[in-house]
């Protein structure tokens with residue numbers, strides 16, 4: 384099952400966000416006509432979201448560590 388709706392790709396070469404008009408395994412950037420730098424754009428928001436959550440956890444641990452050192 385392949386849905387063409389919302390299948391976005393991101394070209395890392397020219398930072399162009401696009402939806403490929405013709406389906407295929409190798410989408411081409413309409414701006415610079417490259418295929419090597421094109422990545423699925425759906426993955427990155429989720430990954431950055433997880434990364435942000437981990438950053439929040441590390442920040443909490445860091446603050447807790449400083450508080451432990453200061454108030455020991």
Ligand SMILES: [Zn+2]
Nearest residue numbers: 394397412415
């Ligand atoms: Zn491009």
